[in-house]
Amino acid sequence: MAIPYRGKAIRFRWRKTGKPGNPVEYVYFYERLPGSRIFRARCKRGVINSFINRVNGHVRRSRSGKTIYIEGRRADDLFRRSMILAGCSQCTRSETKLAEIVGVIARLGEFETLFWYSKMIKAYEEKGYRGVCRVVRAFKTLYEID
Numbered sequence: 001m002a003i004p005y006r007g008k009a010i011r012f013r014w015r016k017t018g019k020p021g022n023p024v025e026y027v028y029f030y031e032r033l034p035g036s037r038i039f040r041a042r043c044k045r046g047v048i049n050s051f052i053n054r055v056n057g058h059v060r061r062s063r064s065g066k067t068i069y070i071e072g073r074r075a076d077d078l079f080r081r082s083m084i085l086a087g088c089s090q091c092t093r094s095e096t097k098l099a100e101i102v103g104v105i106a107r108l109g110e111f112e113t114l115f116w117y118s119k120m121i122k123a124y125e126e127k128g129y130r131g132v133c134r135v136v137r138a139f140k141t142l143y144e145i146d
Contacts, residue, residue, distance in 0.1 A: 043090055
């Protein structure tokens, strides 16, 4: 009998859109699996994977590769930073600006990370995608990315 994983998890899924043959990739953030989805963003798997490799995060992947289980002492911090990155990537079109955002998120302090994480969670719960994009716009303005 398999024991369900109780830590932080990131899961990727694809959804078909109006354009044929062009699926959109969504990332879902879970406090605990199964259940308790706290955030969803339109983000590519490669963006999250390269960020986790950049910050040397300790993760375990499922057999299918669609789920990332975050482990180790810095699991909460890596989970928060990955969620901030996913929120920013869904509201950013330019790859160069996204690379700048990755650098800024990697350099954030603990309290800054917690602040932006809580802002994005609150915006997602209250206003959804549009609320998150407002927080991302504030993030980009503060760190002079635009």
